[in-house]
Amino acid sequence: MLTNNTDYTLAIEDLTVSFDGFKAVDNLNFYLDKNELHVVIGPNGAGKTTVLDLICGKTKSTSGSIKFLNKELTKLSEHAIVREGVGRKFQTPSIYENLTVLENLEVSYPRGRGVFGSLLFKRDQAVMEKIYDIAQQIMLDEEMHTEAGVLSHGQKQWLEIGMLLIQDPQLLMLDEPVAGMSVKEREQTAELLNKICQGRSVLVIEHDMEFVERIAHKVTVLHQGKILAAGDMETVQKDPKVVEVYLGH
Amino acid sequence: MSFAYDKLMGGKNGLTGFIILAILILIVFPLLLDSFRLNLVGKYLTYAFAAVSLVLLWGYGGTLSLGQGIFFGLGGYAMAMFLKLEASSPENTAIQSTPGIPDFMDWNQLTELPWFWEPFSSFTFTLVAILVIPALFAYIIGSAMFKRRVGGVYFAIITQVIAVILTVLIVGQQGFTGGINGITDLRTLNGWDITSDSAKNIFYYVNCFLLLGVIIASRYILTSKFGRLLLAMRDKEDRVRFSGYDVANFKIFIFCFAATISAIGGAMFTLQVGFMSPSFVGIVPSIEMVIFAAVGGRMSLIGAVYGTLLINFGKTAFSESFPELWLFLMGGLFIAVVMFFPNGLAGLWQDYGHYITDRFKSVKNLFVKPASATKATTVENS
Numbered sequence: 310m311l312t313n314n315t316d317y318t319l320a321i322e323d324l325t326v327s328f329d330g331f332k333a334v335d336n337l338n339f340y341l342d343k344n345e346l347h348v349v350i351g352p353n354g355a356g357k358t359t360v361l362d363l364i365c366g367k368t369k370s371t372s373g374s375i376k377f378l379n380k381e382l383t384k385l386s387e388h389a390i391v392r393e394g395v396g397r398k399f400q401t402p403s404i405y406e407n408l409t410v411l412e413n414l415e416v417s418y419p420r421g422r423g424v425f426g427s428l429l430f431k432r433d434q435a436v437m438e439k440i441y442d443i444a445q446q447i448m449l450d451e452e453m454h455t456e457a458g459v460l461s462h463g464q465k466q467w468l469e470i471g472m473l474l475i476q477d478p479q480l481l482m483l484d485e486p487v488a489g490m491s492v493k494e495r496e497q498t499a500e501l502l503n504k505i506c507q508g509r510s511v512l513v514i515e516h517d518m519e520f521v522e523r524i525a526h527k528v529t530v531l532h533q534g535k536i537l538a539a540g541d542m543e544t545v546q547k548d549p550k551v552v553e554v555y556l557g558h
Numbered sequence: 559m560s561f562a563y564d565k566l567m568g569g570k571n572g573l574t575g576f577i578i579l580a581i582l583i584l585i586v587f588p589l590l591l592d593s594f595r596l597n598l599v600g601k602y603l604t605y606a607f608a609a610v611s612l613v614l615l616w617g618y619g620g621t622l623s624l625g626q627g628i629f630f631g632l633g634g635y636a637m638a639m640f641l642k643l644e645a646s647s648p649e650n651t652a653i654q655s656t657p658g659i660p661d662f663m664d665w666n667q668l669t670e671l672p673w674f675w676e677p678f679s680s681f682t683f684t685l686v687a688i689l690v691i692p693a694l695f696a697y698i699i700g701s702a703m704f705k706r707r708v709g710g711v712y713f714a715i716i717t718q719v720i721a722v723i724l725t726v727l728i729v730g731q732q733g734f735t736g737g738i739n740g741i742t743d744l745r746t747l748n749g750w751d752i753t754s755d756s757a758k759n760i761f762y763y764v765n766c767f768l769l770l771g772v773i774i775a776s777r778y779i780l781t782s783k784f785g786r787l788l789l790a791m792r793d794k795e796d797r798v799r800f801s802g803y804d805v806a807n808f809k810i811f812i813f814c815f816a817a818t819i820s821a822i823g824g825a826m827f828t829l830q831v832g833f834m835s836p837s838f839v840g841i842v843p844s845i846e847m848v849i850f851a852a853v854g855g856r857m858s859l860i861g862a863v864y865g866t867l868l869i870n871f872g873k874t875a876f877s878e879s880f881p882e883l884w885l886f887l888m889g890g891l892f893i894a895v896v897m898f899f900p901n902g903l904a905g906l907w908q909d910y911g912h913y914i915t916d917r918f919k920s921v922k923n924l925f926v927k928p929a930s931a932t933k934a935t936t937v938e939n940s
Contacts, residue, residue: 365800391802403797405790416786417801424811430783472801 314379318343318480318510319364324373326363333359335534337373341480346506348513348521351531352555357514358400360531361482364512365397366390377480392422396478400485402465406458410449410468413457414440417472439475446504447471448497463494467501474505481505482512487520499523530555572777575860576770583766593755600762600830602870603769605630607823609850609862610769611816614776616848617856618785619812620792621709625717626820626847628724629692631839633821635728635735636691638834639675640684641744641752642736661743666733675734681748688825689818696817700810707806718841725840740835744828753832765826772819773859779815780859788812820847849892855904864903 319341326334334356341347349357362368364375366387375382382390405413418439421430444450447467452460457468466486473481486502487495495517502511502524515521521528521542528545530537532555538548545551587599608626616622648657654664659671677683699720703713728735736742744752751757779785791798791805799805828834837843846869854865869888877884899905 367796367800386804387799388802388804391800397800399796399800403794405786405793405797407789407793408786412786413790416783416790416798419802421783422802423804424784424807427784427787427808428779428782469797472797476802 315340315376317341317376318345318378319512320374320376320379321360321364322374322376324360324363324370324375326359326368326371332534334363334370337534337536339529339536341510341512343510344506344508345526346502346511346513346524347527347529348515348525349529349531350515350518350521350555351537354533355531356534357531358484359534361397361484361512361514364390364480364482365395388422391476391478392419394477394479395482396473396476396480397482398466398469398473398484398486400488402462402469404457404460404465404468404472407456409454409456410444410460411440411453413468413472414443414475417475419476443471443475446474446501448501463490463498466490467498470501470505478509480510480512484514485516486513487515487517495520576773579773579860579863580766580770583769584763588759588762593758596762597758597830598874599867600758600765601827602867603765603863604823604827604830605847605850605870606769606863606866607772607826608820608847609854609866610772610776610859611819612848612851613856613859613862614779614788614812614819615816616851617858618780618788618792619809620788621809621813622714622848623717623813623816623844624714624841624848625721625844626816627839627841627844628717628721629696629817629820630824630827630843630847631724631728631834631836632692632695632817633688633824634828634834634838635741635824636678636684636687636821637825637828638741638744639678640681641747641828642741643671643675643679644747645743645745660736660741662736662739662741663733668733672734688821692817692821693814696814697810700813701806704806704809704813709809718844721840721844725836728836728839736835738836740833740837742833742835744832747829752829758830761826761830765830768822768826769863772822773863776819776859779812784808784811846888849888851902852892853895853902855902857901858904861902861904861907868903 317340319339321337321339324334324337324339325332337360339360349360351357359368363370364377364382366382366385366389370383373383377390377393377395380393382393382395385393405416408416415432415436418436420436421427441450441453444453447470449460449464449468449471452464457465460468466489470483470486483502487498490498499520502513505511506526513521513524525542527540528542529539530545530548530551537554538545538551583599583603588596591599608630611626611629612623642660646658646660651657651659651661651664654661656664656669659668660675663671678687699717703709703716708716728740729738731737746752747757752761780788787798787803787808791808795805824834824838827838850866850869851862852865853869854863855861869891872891873884873888876887895902901908
């Protein structure tokens with residue numbers, strides 16, 4: 310095979326997607342290491358969410374490659390990508406409002422994913438232990454039997470993170486995880502993210518610079534579908550191009 | 559035991575509702591109604607299969623099919639074909655120019671049995687066909703649509719169109735299907751006279767047990783992880799997809815299952831009513847089935863049965879005295895349910911039923927021992 314394998318968890322090379330000629334992501338190269346918590350920032354329309362859409366298969370790329378643990382993702386369907394170990398949180402909390410917290414986590418548990426598997430699925434000891442373990446991490450262990458629809462906005466965000474964690478993904482992608490959260494909730498979320506990036510890679514899109522500073526190991530600034538700057542927070546913040554297009558005003 | 563209790567009956571409330579329904583249709587109706595009326599209720603209960611199937615597909619799955627008549631019809635026609643072949647023995651049809659084929663074929667100048675009729679001379683094949691053909695057909699429609707992520711209104715319209723196409727096909731191909739009159743003059747099942755009162759009574763009970771069985775099977779599906787996934791998909795389909803599930807497969811399965819249930823109803827219809835015709839396949843019956851489910855409560859398997867019974871009792875009562883008003887009344891009822899009681903009869907019971915049960919309990923409490931005494935005995939017993 311001509312493909313060049315890497316040690317990275319995620320290796321994006323020459324990735325382009327064009328919508329009717331408009332290149333939302335333009336020749337992007339991006340690498341993500343294990344145990345790395347990487348934050349992508351950039352002005353509106355920079356293509357941040359599109360990059361996540363491309364990785365998780367929601368949008369199909371025009372050209373280029375996305376390799377996850379050296380496996381090409383661009384040709385896989387959405388559920389197959391998830392089964393490879395990629396989890397993605399959506400921008401608005403995307404949980405099942407009619408189900409309880411427990412049921413939300415149970416439905417996300419990575420067993421019984423086929424039609425017949427789900428019919429025969431049993432809520433056994435191992436499942437319940439995992440669910441309680443995750444619920445504790447996302448600070449919802451007191452709300453197990455609460456209908457998810459009545460949770461606070463912040464709790465809904467945590468629940469969705471928990472629904473991904475229970476699948477134990479190697480790559481976790483979070484689209485604006487602290488949007489709409491109170492200061493205290495932000496702090497708790499930062500702690501949570503620092504904890505969960507152990508043993509996996511986490512890719513976060515965020516606008517809140519204070520929050521980014523607290524969590525990011527590395528930062529990439531996207532602008533018009535291209536990388537404007539990358540590196541640790543300090544370097545990026547001092548970069549004159551970044552200041553001009555994003556941080557300055 | 560607790561498995562059966564929770565999974566199949568849906569806990570205490572589910573069990574009570576199930577038992578009340580079973581008592582009503584297995585004991586109360588046969589005691590109160592004469593043979594003619596009981597047969598009529600039996601006919602209504604065959605529609606309840608389709609209503610129950612819509613609870614799964616529409617209420618829980620969020621996918622409205624306006625074509626359950628297709629599957630009701632397929633089941634009904636499969637059964638009718640078997641019965642027709644038995645009724646068309648060479649002795650019975652000796653006066654035809656080609657004896658041994660169904661009468662309508664003879665009228666349409668057919669001289670031999672079409673190939674797709676041949677296997678229906680076997681009762682075993684027919685029973686299998688009733689369960690499998692509708693599911694297979696649903697699988698084809700379902701794969702074509704759900705894999706392409708066609709859903710919602712488009713799915714409803716397409717299923718309705720298929721119902722129309724099937725009706726047109728049946729009516730147009732008179733020589734093969736019996737045309738607009740359908741397949742009539744059905745007499746015996748393996749030599750047993752199906753038009754007698756005793757046969758009709760037996761079919762009534764068979765129908766009841768099948769319906770109760772279907773409700774139990776549906777309960778099992780809804781209480782499994784599959785059931786929660788249905789609710790999850792209805793709410794946030796993308797979240798389910800991005801949790802590693804192939805959403806289309808789940809929709810296809812529930813569509814196939816709903817098709818099979820409806821087909822069982824159709825087959826029982828043919829047995830109890832004694833004929834099958836395209837007027838039970840097309841748009842009107844398909845939409846009526848949706849109304850049955852909506853009035854009964856689209857989130858309630860048992861409610862759907864009551865909805866079916868209520869509407870059909872109403873239809874019979876009103877269309878005897880005001881035939882032209884009935885359709886308006888039914889339309890009005892449907893609108894009222896959608897606007898004011900989106901969960902139908904079952905929803906009303908959930909919201910207001912405790913007024914009745916509380917009163918019942920308070921009356922009962924007058925006759926039983928004081929609470930403390932009751933408690934003491936239970937402790938002793940356990």
